[in-house]
Amino acid sequence: MMLKRIETEADKKVRACLDEKRSFALIAGAGSGKTSSLIDALARIRETDGARLRRDGQRVACITYTKRATEVIRTRLGFDELYLVSTLHSFLWGQLAGFQEDIRRVLIEDRLPAQIAKAGEKVTKAGGHTQEGQRQQAKIIRFQAELKDLQLVPRFTYEDSEFSNYAKGELGHPDIIEIGSYLLRTNRVFRRITALRFPYIFVDEAQDTFKGIVEGLNLVCAGEGLPLVGYFGDPWQQIYDGRAGDFAPPPGGETITKTENFRCSVSVIAFLNAFRKDVEQYPAGDNKKRQGRVAVRLVRAEKGLGKRNTYTEEQVGRALEHMDNALSAWGWKDRDDVMKLLLARQMIARRLGFSALNDLFNDGRMASSRATDAFEEGSHFLLTPFLSTICPLLRAKEEGQPHRVNEVLRRESPAFATDGENANRSLRQMLEASKAAIDDLHKHWTTQTVGEILRHSAKTRLINVSDRLREHLAREPRAEVYDETLHAQEKGDWLADAFFAMKPDTIAPYTKYILENSAFSTQHGVKGEEYDRVLVLYDDTEAKWNVYNFNKMLTPDTCGVPTDGQLDKSRKLAYVSFSRAEDELGIILFTPNPERAKAEMMSRFAMREEQISIDS
Numbered sequence: 099m100m101l102k103r104i105e106t107e108a109d110k111k112v113r114a115c116l117d118e119k120r121s122f123a124l125i126a127g128a129g130s131g132k133t134s135s136l137i138d139a140l141a142r143i144r145e146t147d148g149a150r151l152r153r154d155g156q157r158v159a160c161i162t163y164t165k166r167a168t169e170v171i172r173t174r175l176g177f178d179e180l181y182l183v184s185t186l187h188s189f190l191w192g193q194l195a196g197f198q199e200d201i202r203r204v205l206i207e208d209r210l211p212a213q214i215a216k217a218g219e220k221v222t223k224a225g226g227h228t229q230e231g232q233r234q235q236a237k238i239i240r241f242q243a244e245l246k247d248l249q250l251v252p253r254f255t256y257e258d259s260e261f262s263n264y265a266k267g268e269l270g271h272p273d274i275i276e277i278g279s280y281l282l283r284t285n286r287v288f289r290r291i292t293a294l295r296f297p298y299i300f301v302d303e304a305q306d307t308f309k310g311i312v313e314g315l316n317l318v319c320a321g322e323g324l325p326l327v328g329y330f331g332d333p334w335q336q337i338y339d340g341r342a343g344d345f346a347p348p349p350g351g352e353t354i355t356k357t358e359n360f361r362c363s364v365s366v367i368a369f370l371n372a373f374r375k376d377v378e379q380y381p382a383g384d385n386k387k388r389q390g391r392v393a394v395r396l397v398r399a400e401k402g403l404g405k406r407n408t409y410t411e412e413q414v415g416r417a418l419e420h421m422d423n424a425l426s427a428w429g430w431k432d433r434d435d436v437m438k439l440l441l442a443r444q445m446i447a448r449r450l451g452f453s454a455l456n457d458l459f460n461d462g463r464m465a466s467s468r469a470t471d472a473f474e475e476g477s478h479f480l481l482t483p484f485l486s487t488i489c490p491l492l493r494a495k496e497e498g499q500p501h502r503v504n505e506v507l508r509r510e511s512p513a514f515a516t517d518g519e520n521a522n523r524s525l526r527q528m529l530e531a532s533k534a535a536i537d538d539l540h541k542h543w544t545t546q547t548v549g550e551i552l553r554h555s556a557k558t559r560l561i562n563v564s565d566r567l568r569e570h571l572a573r574e575p576r577a578e579v580y581d582e583t584l585h586a587q588e589k590g591d592w593l594a595d596a597f598f599a600m601k602p603d604t605i606a607p608y609t610k611y612i613l614e615n616s617a618f619s620t621q622h623g624v625k626g627e628e629y630d631r632v633l634v635l636y637d638d639t640e641a642k643w644n645v646y647n648f649n650k651m652l653t654p655d656t657c658g659v660p661t662d663g664q665l666d667k668s669r670k671l672a673y674v675s676f677s678r679a680e681d682e683l684g685i686i687l688f689t690p691n692p693e694r695a696k697a698e699m700m701s702r703f704a705m706r707e708e709q710i711s712i713d714s
């Protein structure tokens with residue numbers, strides 16, 4: 099980690115562009131200190147042009163990818179109101195909200211017709227008689243009805259949601275991007291107002307910004323002088339579909355490459371340079387002193403013997419043994435500072451024992467994208483009683499820690515709160531009551547379904563029950579078969595019913611994974627993070643993702659050449675994963691031919707023989 103700020107040649111070039119009022123794009127590889135360069139550039143504007151901007155009522159826009167990044171940047175800028183630091187959707191809506199009739203026109207002329215046409219293509223592809231074809235046909239009917247209602251909408255709103263209801267004027271995330279792109283491309287007044295409000299527009303993580311937005315901002319900032327746009331990002335860290343990837347400033351702007359790496363050890367940087375040919379990084383800062391290590395463990399891949407050629411539980415067990423073998427070989431077996439990166443959350447779930455729960459909350463027929471996100475964050479209302487109260491109580495009982503039982507009860511349980519109905523009981527009575535409550539809970543846990551456990555815990559006031567959970571616990575299960583055309587707005591009922599019918603054995607490992615911040619993550623989930631030691635596991639058989647193929651990407655001579663799409667997606671995600679390692683990087687590759695793969699990796703990535711071992 100960088101201890102003091104070092105101005106690099108790239109930073110000097112950015113400063114020159116700002117002084118000359120010229121747009122630019124900074125290509126900053128992993129660990130290069132991109133955020134520091136961004137903050138320095140923003141601070142430079144405050145020094146040289148801040149007084150004039152404040153006088154004229156103008157601001158500096160900084161568009162970031164996540165709300166978390168927004169808070170980091172705002173904090174480092176001292177919460178100065180000179181800057182508007184926001185996510186892309188929030189920034190766009192701030193400009194769009196005042197263009198209500200233009201929004202209506204874009205929806206009528208472009209957005210809804212495009213969605214109707216897209217659904218029509220899917221009907222043709224699937225066949226009108228199929229379930230998918232009928233689902234798409236229902237979409238077409240709904241869009242056509244909403245198209246007629248648009249003239250009656252008094253005002254359009256945006257509530258930071260994926261979902262839209264055009265008849266009510268409610269816009270979702272995709273609408274904001276499409277409408278914003280359309281107006282930036284076609285509406286000179288919209289571009290002019292944006293330019294007058296924000297003479298400086300910076301875009302962080304530019305590779306993950308949508309292509310139409312990059313093209314639109316380049317139109318806003320075309321020509322000499324202000325307004326200018328500055329892009330900060332790395333095409334090799336673009337891992338989300340439909341994004342800009344490669345980005346460039348408007349004509350006349352400068353593309354700047356930052357080649358320092360302040361994060362990774364010497365060995366990891368050498369491997370990254372062999373893996374990625376367009377940017378050659380060098381150690382800068384304290385990591386010059388860290389040699390570090392890169393090691394590869396090759397495992398002979400098995401053919402999946404389960405459903406749809408996936409692994410059986412026995413094969414998953416063997417895969418876990420291979421991972422443990424690698425950890426032992428590298429001296430990482432008992433370390434708690436090793437982040438293990440797998441391709442899909444299902445792979446983590448199978449290793450930790452909550453596969454059935456993961457499947458349920460990733461089933462698009464019952465779980466909305468919002469429900470899936472809440473499950474992954476540990477914030478879904480169906481699961482919060484287990485995370486906050488039930489599982490911590492049971493675990494404290496199993497580990498023989500009555501004081502922890504009492505702490506959880508006092509903190510989370512209405513029946514045992516210090517100001518609750520039992521507040522006047524003696525300490526001895528409270529201890530006896532808590533023991534009886536936990537024994538009763540344990541009995542239900544071992545014999546009942548999830549729904550019965552929740553109803554018991556709610557009845558005894560052992561847990562706090564949200565209004566949404568109370569409604570689901572009180573109603574009868576849905577008897578009809580789920581039909582998206584009829585029940586799309588109520589799909590959560592089917593999710594809750596399926597959850598209530600489960601046995602609780604899949605919930606305990608999930609809560610442990612969430613509550614203990616387990617050292618497992620998906621490779622997508624660690625973008626922007628860094629860890630002392632990183633293990634990356636590639637098993638194409640278990641992952642079953644056709645869009646990726648890491649065997650073909652890493653060893654094409656051994657396993658065959660990947661498609662262009664597989665190569666692009668696989669190597670970008672691999673680069674993000676590899677570059678998280680500050681000190682040591684370990685790669686486990688399940689391959690059909692370990693011996694041949696070893697020779698190829700030694701040649702392709704300039705690795706020594708002792709760096710690559712084969713698990714026999």
